[in-house]
Every structure is written in C-alpha cells, then in structure tokens.
Amino acid sequence: MQPSLRPAPVRIVIIGAGFGGLYAARRLAGTTADVTLIDRENHHLFQPLLYQVATAALSSSDIATPIRSVFARFPNIRVVMGEATGIDAVARTVAVRDTGDFPYDILVLATGASTSWFGHDEWAKASIGLKSLEDAETIRRRVLGAFEWAESRRDPVEVDRLMTFVVVGGGPTGVELAGSIAELARSTLARDFRHIKAAEARVILCDAGPRLLASFPEPLSRYAASRLQRLGVELRLNAAVEQVTDDGITAAGERIDSATVLWAAGVAAQPAAAWIGIKPGPHGTLPVAADLSVPGYPEIFAIGDVMTRPGPDGKPLPGLATVAKQQGRYVGALIAGRIRGRQPSSPFRYRDWGSLAIIGRSAAVAEFGRIRLKGTSAWLTWGAVHLTLLMGMRNRAVVYVTWIWSWLTWGRGARLIIGSRYPATTLFRETVGANAAQEH
C-alpha cells in the first residue's frame, strides 16, 4: 500500500445483521465509510415467519438471505461471520471469538435479543425457544417426532404425554405457534397415522397475564382467544409457570404432562450493556439518547431489540422488526451525514405503521391506528405485508407458491425429520421401554 493523501476512511463496525444492523449497513453501502458487519450466522433472518419453519410450512432457505450476497456489490462493506464477545470502549475495538479484534471509529450495536427463561437454566434445557433457524428446525423435528413416536408406543400415559404440546407465552409468537401446531395436527396430519388420532393432540397455551396479545386492543385479544379455542387450543390464562421439566410443566398449580414444551414467554437483550459497563435497562437493554447513541459514548449507537427508548406514547418502543429497521436507517443516515461533516440530524422518531398477528388459516388481527381488522381481511393483509417485506424475489416467489399450495391442499411442504433418525434414543431418552408392537 502506498501512502495516500486522502484521509483514512472512517471505520464503522456493526454488530448484528438482523433488521437493525442490516438496514444500517445498507444505508452506508457505497459511501466512503469502511464498514465491518459482524454476525454469528451467515444469513439475515426474516424472523416474522420463523414460526412457519418451526411448524413445517416453510423451509429455512425461504426466509433467510446470505448476508454476503446482500453486500456483494459494495466493496466498502466487509462481512465477518463470527461471535462478538466483548467491546473495549476505551481502545475502541470489538473482540470476535477465534478471529481477533476489530477497531472502530463508530460502533453500532444491533445484537438483538435472545430467549430468556428468567434465570431458570433448568427450564431452558427442558423447553425450546424460537429465535434462530436452528431453534425452528429443532422445534419441527421435535413436534413431528412426537407424533411418530406416539404412533409406535402402546402405553397410554406415554402416548398422551407425546401428544400434548405446551406453548408458554401468549404474545404473537406463542399464539402463532399454538395455532399452527393445532392446524398441523387437525388438518395436515389427521389422516396420516393408523394408531394415534393426530387430530386429538392437545395444544395448551399458557400465559401469566389475563389475556392473549396484550399489546393489542382487548376486542382483538378476545377474538384471538376464541379463534384458538375453535382450533382446539386449550387456554390457561393467569397461569404463571412454576416448573418446567423434560416431561411437562406446572402452571398455576396445575401439572401438565408433555414431551414438547415451547417457550415464547420472554426475551432479554444480548449482553451489550455489560460489555460497555453500563447499568442495563429492563431485560438487559441499553438505554439510548434521542439520537440512539449510548449516553457518554457519542461514537456508540444501539438499535433494535438491544436498546430501550420511550416511544411517542411514553411507553418503551416495542421489540418489532419495524422499529429496528427504522432505527437502522436512521443511524445509517446519521453516520453518513457525520462523515460528510453535516450537522447532527433531528432525533429519531418512530413511525408506527400498525401491528399484525396471525392465529391460523383465515384468522388474524390487525391494528392500524384507529382501524382494527380481524378474520379473513386481516389474514390477507398479513400475507401481503409479509410477502412484501420478505427479502429477495426468489424467496417471495417460493413462499407465495408454497402458501397457495398449502391453502389449496391443507398440506405442509417441509414435514421433514432430519438429523435424528432414531427418536427413541435422541429425541425422547426417557420414553424408551414399554412397547408391544407385536400387537400390530
């Protein structure tokens, strides 16, 4: 390299390629900044459809985009696949496991949130969260495997436990999972088995609060509850979980035997606050200033699920993809302006486009300001919005084809159990034993 007369480019490190980090990097693509985008995975994930991978409706590749392919045309964006393990805010470097340290002039923390079991490590081992493609494929394998295993068991207590699915958490993810598993059992799998009656599988949705979808207006919560009940989902409201084990849960004093417990009850921010040595806000989040910078560190920004900031209504901004995207774009533009010596821009302002939640076939709820939709209209809106937001024409086309096909046939295209051929030994250690296939 020969010495250059031009100033060295500003080094920007972005940790996390979820909605926040990806949109910040996109805004900086093609500028003079030298951007390093670090993520543990090689793909950006469209999380709103993750539950469809978990319940065999879509494939992992339908909702994921390789991060490198997004930025292939932009030489100023370098993608690093690795796990950030800490920040030295004085030396201004980010440590990446097994790779080394990356120096920055400006740092964007977009590390998101992970599943939280509220400190109960043993609950984490006995249930499955839904944050990554790996989680989703694990849920798919476990749910489909439970039916397979129930089919070849004879002990009625064991069969009942295998045919009982518990979802903890009545937010959008819990509602989506419970509705989707109930539809899988009652429609797709109903005719597939000869011994068990798949349609009689129990799906139980627990929440500690008094109603589902607490962030929506109450009439829409009531609608969601009644639609789930029509699908056969049993609701347990005001039922705080007291114990989670390999073979079931206890909630509000009631014991429920289940081989499959899915955990959609809590998230916590990734440990960025601890990295900087700042007192975290609720759920480990980083409180940020009006320009999304971390107080005391004008060169560090935090966006998306990792930050906390009051919204226009005074309540903290919700952990939604749209918040992260808008913040990513805002911070990207702010940094691009700063590089060109522009005055600081106006503070971040969240634009609320509304919220949507899906319950099942022809059943969803939507709230756009004063407009509230439910049923088929909300469901069609949900589909159109998600197809539009999905990244990449191929993914859009494949998801569209798959949805139309599923709607026509009630089928699910991704009903695969991969990577654990023997449910007896790998899926359900404790259930090997009493069997009498001789009776066949």
Add this chain to the structure above:
Amino acid sequence: MQPSLRPAPVRIVIIGAGFGGLYAARRLAGTTADVTLIDRENHHLFQPLLYQVATAALSSSDIATPIRSVFARFPNIRVVMGEATGIDAVARTVAVRDTGDFPYDILVLATGASTSWFGHDEWAKASIGLKSLEDAETIRRRVLGAFEWAESRRDPVEVDRLMTFVVVGGGPTGVELAGSIAELARSTLARDFRHIKAAEARVILCDAGPRLLASFPEPLSRYAASRLQRLGVELRLNAAVEQVTDDGITAAGERIDSATVLWAAGVAAQPAAAWIGIKPGPHGTLPVAADLSVPGYPEIFAIGDVMTRPGPDGKPLPGLATVAKQQGRYVGALIAGRIRGRQPSSPFRYRDWGSLAIIGRSAAVAEFGRIRLKGTSAWLTWGAVHLTLLMGMRNRAVVYVTWIWSWLTWGRGARLIIGSRYPATTLFRETVGANAAQEH
C-alpha cells in the same frame, strides 16, 4: 374386534421407502393386502437431486416427500418410522429398533445401499458421503463454512487447505459435486469475500479408473472431463486413494491438503443378505431369481440397490432410480396378483430408458439407445426429466422457480450455515490457532 368370516388379509412388510419400496407400496395401495412400510426416515428422497441440496442450490424440502402423506388416503398402508435391525426368516418377522417385531407373509427388501469406504473406518470419519438429507446438509455446512473460515484466517497454508475441495469418485455423483462446487466458487461466491478470492478455490476430482462416467460411452466421458476442466476442476485419473485424513488425502502417491473431502467412490448394499444368512453378491447385494425373489425364500423379494441381477446385456443391473422403480412396480403387481390367486407373472425385464449426467450450467451428457446428446440439449433434457420425475406439484413448482432464478442470477437460494455457529470449534477443530485479524 369381533371374529370375521373373511380370511385374514395377507400381511406384507416392505423395508425401505426409496424408489423401490415406495413404488411397490403404491402398487399395493387400495388392495386387500395389509401393508407395513418401514423406513428410518419420515420422508421419501429424490436422490438424483441430492447434490443440489449439498451445494446450496435447493432446500431439503424441495426434494423430499413425507412418506405418510403419500399413503394418507390408503388405510391398508401403515407407515412405520424406525430402523429395521434384522429378519427372522423362519418365524417370518422383521425386528424394528425400539419398536418391536412385525410379522409378514410376504417381505419386500428395498433397503438400498449406503456409502462404502471399502472397510476403511478412519476414511469414513475424515470424509463425507452423500446418501441422505443429513449428509447433504453436512456437506453444505462444511463447504460454505470452509470459505467463511478461510476469509478470517491469515496463515496461507491454512487458507489453502480450507480453499481446497477434494471429491473422490468420478461417477455421476462425483462429477455433479465437483462441477457444482466449482461453479459455486467461481460464480456465486466470487464477489462475496474481501480477503480470499473464492474464484481461486481448488476443486480436485479423483478417480481410480482411467476415465470419468465409466458407464457412459467414451466420447461423453471425454466431453465431461473437458467441461469440468473449463470450470477449473483439476482431474486426477488412475489415482487410487491411499489415505484420507482430517486434513487431506493421498492418491497415487500425491499428497493433497484439503479441509473438505467428499466421498462419492463407493456404495454397498445394506446388510439384508446377512439378516437372512445368504452369501452376498458383489458389494453385499442379494442375488435374486428372475421374479426378484430370494432363492430359497419365495416369500421374500429384493429390489433396487440391495439386489443383484444380470440385465439384458449380461452385466448386473445398474444402481439407478429407474431400476428400483421398475422393480418396485413389478413386485407390487406380482404380489397383488398372487393375493388374487393369479398364476406367477413373467420374469422381471428391465426397460432401459437411457442415462443422463449433469456437469454444470448448460453442460450435461445423455444417452438414449443410439442417441447421444451433450451440452445444452442434454442439459435441458436433464432438467425436464428431473422436474417430471420429482414427486408433488409443490416441489416441482418450487424447484422450477428456483432453477429459473438461479439461471438468471447465478445465485443459490440455500446458502445457509445452520447448526454450527462457530466454525472454529465445531467444523474445523484442528485449525484453531494462528490468526491475525488485527491486521484488518
């Protein structure tokens, strides 16, 4: 159950739901037979496209069909997901691991073949075969992970080893894998990395024999070799492998350092011959009579890759999907006839529809009797034939969309590394160490 005056239905057990077993069961669907179809997996796999899953062109769900969904409408077909571990040919029962014994009146062995390392267990640990979706997803993770890992390494020896891919075996699978990895590196990944030059990755194809695609006429072998070389694949012919380790191979005296060795060199029949106690034919196959029954056991049939039988030309029938399908249909019809008291049918006659092998974009070879095709015409034929043979409208539509998209964009839709976030610790144990990302 009240006693019935009708005779008990004939119990037919089919082991394996590959092309042979699946088509035998299909022929018997809706008859009076009581059919049990046993497979280790929950899905039927369209193996001819498996290499496209391994090289990130397709998703697992695009080429797999849940076995239960194929037979949902037919109450006389029971599907059992489990591993057959043995046969008692006197008591006429099949043992299934962790499930029990299944009695039969007629048994169809369609257990197929698995990858064979010719007895070298240590080679099996150091390389990856391609027989199941799990294999394909492992190859995909390892190949994509090797590029990711090379990008963050600085030791040139280590980078070279990570950027060298060895494929052992010059049959159709080896040719497909080598061509597809070379195209992945030179087209799809070429602009994605900043440190390594993905397009300079080495892909080396070894075969012990003097030419590729030995079952094709020699001009087509020559064409395949020259097309692979144009893609940048290095050929090593007459190069028998002498050693395979975690960090490379030795073939014909030459040492090749490589972090990724793919094994497409040999298959052996699953141990059905040992189960019955019969002296196996070549590669552990079961020799069968003209009606595909096992000599001495008129109630046991063997079809597909597990059997051996001379073809019309005197040579053993090839291990092709079409052979297995034709045999499955034949045995299904024979059994259906026997149940209705019909005379034994005529012997099995293989109808050779020709063979196809694909090398890369616009490059394939085809042989239909005296007609030989190569290049774009063979490639388009290959695509049309495989789309037609693929099972299920959804899979066909999705594969069609994906192929068109890939052709237009040179992209691959399934470039996902799932299930091993840290290549350092899980993919390449031995390569942790020297690194200098500080130089970034």
